[in-house]
Amino acid sequence: MRLNGEISDIDEEEREVEVNSLACSIGVGLPPPQNLVVGYALTSKKKASFLQPKLLGLARNKGILFVAIDRNRPLSDQGPFDIVLHKLSGKEWCQVVEDYRLEHPEVTVLDPPYAILQLHNRQSMLEEVVDLNLPECYGKVGVPKQLVITTDPLSVPDKVMKAELKLPLIAKPLLVDGSAKSHELYIAYDSFSLSKLELPFVVQEFINHGGVLFKVYIIGETIQVVRRFSLPDVGKPELSKIAGVFHFPRVSCAAASADDANLDPAVAELPPTPLLERLSKELRHRLGLRLFNIDIIREKGTRDLYYVIDINYFPGLGKMPGYEHIFTDFLLSLMRNKYKQQPAT
Numbered sequence: 001m002r003l004n005g006e007i008s009d010i011d012e013e014e015r016e017v018e019v020n021s022l023a024c025s026i027g028v029g030l031p032p033p034q035n036l037v038v039g040y041a042l043t044s045k046k047k048a049s050f051l052q053p054k055l056l057g058l059a060r061n062k063g064i065l066f067v068a069i070d071r072n073r074p075l076s077d078q079g080p081f082d083i084v085l086h087k088l089s090g091k092e093w094c095q096v097v098e099d100y101r102l103e104h105p106e107v108t109v110l111d112p113p114y115a116i117l118q119l120h121n122r123q124s125m126l127e128e129v130v131d132l133n134l135p136e137c138y139g140k141v142g143v144p145k146q147l148v149i150t151t152d153p154l155s156v157p158d159k160v161m162k163a164e165l166k167l168p169l170i171a172k173p174l175l176v177d178g179s180a181k182s183h184e185l186y187i188a189y190d191s192f193s194l195s196k197l198e199l200p201f202v203v204q205e206f207i208n209h210g211g212v213l214f215k216v217y218i219i220g221e222t223i224q225v226v227r228r229f230s231l232p233d234v235g236k237p238e239l240s241k242i243a244g245v246f247h248f249p250r251v252s253c254a255a256a257s258a259d260d261a262n263l264d265p266a267v268a269e270l271p272p273t274p275l276l277e278r279l280s281k282e283l284r285h286r287l288g289l290r291l292f293n294i295d296i297i298r299e300k301g302t303r304d305l306y307y308v309i310d311i312n313y314f315p316g317l318g319k320m321p322g323y324e325h326i327f328t329d330f331l332l333s334l335m336r337n338k339y340k341q342q343p344a345t
Helices: 044-050 053-061 091-103 113-120 124-130 153-162 191-196 236-241 273-287 323-341
Strands: 002-004 036-042 064-068 083-087 108-110 140-142 146-149 169-173 185-188 201-205 212-219 222-229 245-248 291-298 305-313
Touching: 036 044, 036 323, 053 064, 053 323, 064 323, 083 091, 091 108, 091 113, 113 124, 113 273, 113 305, 124 140, 124 273, 124 305, 146 153, 153 191, 169 191, 185 191, 191 245, 212 273, 212 323, 222 273, 222 323, 273 291, 273 305
Parallel strands: 002 222, 036 064, 036 083, 083 108, 140 305
Antiparallel strands: 146 201, 169 185, 169 201, 185 245, 212 222, 212 291, 291 305
């Protein structure tokens, strides 16, 4: 496990990233050097943010070829690919990728659609964290106490009371579909105000965390941590004076980086490396994913009490400094492992 500290716009008609045929040495005693072909199926927004010139240039130098997948043609008629990288929504597309994965076991699919689906629901995405039984020598990891609301918004106050949730409360859409709306959140200072929100949604207890969260990027066996500004702490005076529900856009974005801010050392201190290594390893195994990120907060006033509040598949790696080196190394490592597993001839 490697832990890193803090870590083009592509034309719609473009179907292939052209690169020269360059040697790609992926290990001693392996087959002759050849290009590594990565077929990608991404939204235009994802292509622009991820397939940046610095990534494409480094990939070209390492013999990695990115080829756009044409969704209007059968996937099996395209390629051949060594790796398929995808992040598109829709049941039909997911079935196409799943069928392809089963028909072509020699191709590495990042990641299996069935594994990604569990991150499309904020209830199921955190279930694996709840079931973790990590050693507590470096800290304790849990999830905020939460409640899922799917029907009858007028009954929300009674449900909150029965669940013994403490104010204030964070509300998020239950389903995550990649849209900006699915990443919005609300903070409620009274449970009655929650009845105004669109169903379905998840309610979580708000935990004071010094206004900073830790985004833990997991790319294969490599993890990289960055600090992001988050919602400010809420004290008892605010709870006694404020009522209602307040809307916030997505708060953990690149513009909200907290790595260069003058923070209280107790707030800025990164979670222990051994804790993150163990957590990421367990979640990779349980989720069946190799490309995701975890949002973690540390309860204010503690040094070792952490909460996972969100998990995202194939996050905005383009915001992460040095991502092009980490990602190209990750792709090459997949091929090294693939050849090592092949029987000797």
